[in-house]
Amino acid sequence: MGCKIIGCGKALPERRVTNDELASLVDTSDEWIVSRTGIRERRIAVGETATDLGVMAARRALGAEEGGWRSDAAEAVDPASIDLIVCMTISGDTVVPSQAAMLKAALGLPSAVAFDLNAACAGCVYGMDVASQMLELSAAEQRAAAAEGRPPRRNPLRRALVVGTERLTRLVDWTDRATCVLFGDGAGAVVLEWREGEPGVLSSFLRNTDDLDGVLAVGNAFDMTTFPFGGPVEAAGAHSAAMARFGDRAVATLGEAPAEGGEGGASPFIVMDGPAVFKFASNAMAEAACAVLERAGLAIDDVKCIVPHQANERIIKYAAKKLGVGLDRFQVSLASVGNTSASSVLMALADAYLAGRIEPGDAVMLVGFGGGLTSGALLYRA
Ligand code: COA
Numbered sequence: 001m002g003c004k005i006i007g008c009g010k011a012l013p014e015r016r017v018t019n020d021e022l023a024s025l026v027d028t029s030d031e032w033i034v035s036r037t038g039i040r041e042r043r044i045a046v047g048e049t050a051t052d053l054g055v056m057a058a059r060r061a062l063g064a065e066e067g068g069w070r071s072d073a074a075e076a077v078d079p080a081s082i083d084l085i086v087c088m089t090i091s092g093d094t095v096v097p098s099q100a101a102m103l104k105a106a107l108g109l110p111s112a113v114a115f116d117l118n119a120a121c122a123g124c125v126y127g128m129d130v131a132s133q134m135l136e137l138s139a140a141e142q143r144a145a146a147a148e149g150r151p152p153r154r155n156p157l158r159r160a161l162v163v164g165t166e167r168l169t170r171l172v173d174w175t176d177r178a179t180c181v182l183f184g185d186g187a188g189a190v191v192l193e194w195r196e197g198e199p200g201v202l203s204s205f206l207r208n209t210d211d212l213d214g215v216l217a218v219g220n221a222f223d224m225t226t227f228p229f230g231g232p233v234e235a236a237g238a239h240s241a242a243m244a245r246f247g248d249r250a251v252a253t254l255g256e257a258p259a260e261g262g263e264g265g266a267s268p269f270i271v272m273d274g275p276a277v278f279k280f281a282s283n284a285m286a287e288a289a290c291a292v293l294e295r296a297g298l299a300i301d302d303v304k305c306i307v308p309h310q311a312n313e314r315i316i317k318y319a320a321k322k323l324g325v326g327l328d329r330f331q332v333s334l335a336s337v338g339n340t341s342a343s344s345v346l347m348a349l350a351d352a353y354l355a356g357r358i359e360p361g362d363a364v365m366l367v368g369f370g371g372g373l374t375s376g377a378l379l380y381r382a
Pocket of ligand 1: 036177181278311369
């Protein structure tokens with residue numbers, strides 16, 4: 001309750017790459033990609049960093065730059081009023097500083113506390129849930145502090161910037177046709193504001209399903225060339241899940257010799273069992289959507305716009321069929337951008353606002369899934 005989206009924006013890199021251009025790199029075709037995924041082209045960050053893209057999306061959401069949606073278009077948000085930045089990414093420019101800290105500095109937000117969140121492609125849903133819960137808790141603490149005549153015991157948080165930014169195409173093996181046709185780069189951002197007494201987030205649902213078969217993984221690209229303390233790490237227990245299918249490729253490190261009997265060589269690239277992810281995603285989307293509806297006491301027909309993770313149009317169609325609603329209720333933006341992981345839902349949300357699909361008072365559902373395996377949904381009243 002009380003947590004409102006007051007601004008939304010997205011940013012894309014300049015370079016457009018069509019399916020036909022990909023067909024000149026790997027053995028694929030426009031027909032195969034469109035019929036299996038719905039993707040026609042994607043943007044690739046060549047000159048832009050993840051920070052550049054995140055800054056552009058955030059400035060649009062804040063109203064500091066044209067091209068975003070704002071509930072009060074007349075006034076830009078004062079940078080000093082942003083108390084929190086949560087950035088969702090798996091392809092940030094640096095590990096330290098966090099991507100959120102880089103955005104804070106680049107945007108000139110003096111008061112914000114900043115941290116990153118990795119929930120892979122479900123990042124937007126997780127990030128929105130975490131940020132909105134922090135604002136709600138802060139409001140409760142401020143009310144209690146005022147009632148008891150004492151200072152708040154936690155950071156007062158009233159406005160949050162939630163940003164997804166990805167240069168995912170740096171994690172793609174451009175010789176692997178099964179994955180390279182799916183992904184793209186971009187950023188999406190929203191400004192959340194706590195408004196006491198107004199409806200806002202109605203319900204949320206988050207789930208992590210153990211990826212016991214290692215259906216989706218990206219290894220850490222550690223450089224081990226100066227590491228003097230021994231050979232490949234023996235992964236154990238749950239940690240070995242990603243190795244079950246992909247051997248040492250998923251969790252080994254750059255410069256490290258392959259484990260004995262291993263497939264050889266570390267991979268910093270996305271490795272994926274497409275059909276298994278497809279099956280998980282289709283069911284997980286429907287499960288998360290039903291859960292938030294039940295928790296909010298709403299029916300699917302009460303929801304004006306559903307904004308799903310933009311991985312594959314067939315997955316979205318499957319979810320629509322399971323939920324018993326037409327595809328026209330979903331914001332489908334993937335044809336021109338592909339799967340932009342933790343940016344995708346906020347980018348599509350910006351499209352929905354800019355197209356006038358969301359009016360004040362409408363119920364809106366965000367729903368996502370990703371590696372981990374993560375899934376979740378968030379229902380809010382605009
Ligand atoms: N172009 C042409 N052929 C391709 C291809 C490409 N880009 N990629 C794979 N193929 C081939 C395969 O090699 C296979 O050939 P074979 O039958 O001779 O072995 C055939 O197409 C079918 O492959 P398959 O993987 O079964 O296809 P699919 O219908 O399941 O579609 C995906 C593949 C990846 C599009 C689909 O599984 C998918 O979208 N999965 C979800 C992925 C996802 O969303 N990941 C991100 C999660 S956040």
